Amino acid sequence: MSQTIPNKTGQAxxxxxxxxxxxxxxxxxxxxxxxxxxxxxxxxKINSSARFDWGDVLEALKKQSGKEAV
Known part of the structure; x- marks a missing residue:
């Protein structure tokens, strides 16, 4: 189940x-x-589990492809 938390910039x-x-x-x-x-x-990494920040993942993939993320 996904969770929403504030990031470094205060955005969700x-x-x-x-x-x-x-x-x-x-x-x-x-x-x-x-x-x-x-x-x-x-x-x-949160304790023994991993989570992925959706925005960070999109940004990382966008930078690699040189295209805008969807």
Whole structure:
């Protein structure tokens, strides 16, 4: 289940699980793991679980592709 929390700039950030992120990006969870390991997308470690800030992920992918994120 995604959560919304304020980010560094005070705007709302949506934190997603790996499964939720994979569904939104229409990729497998294994692809998400690979992208994290390659440093292509950032993850937030909370205790023993990982979460992904939707805005940060889109920004990272946008920078890599040189295109605007959808």
């Amino acid at each position: 950030s949506e934190l997603l699980t790996k499964t939720e992120l994979a569904k939104r990006l229409k990729v497998s969870t294994r692809t998400v793991d690979l992208w994290v390991n390659e440093g292509r997308i950032p993850k937030i």
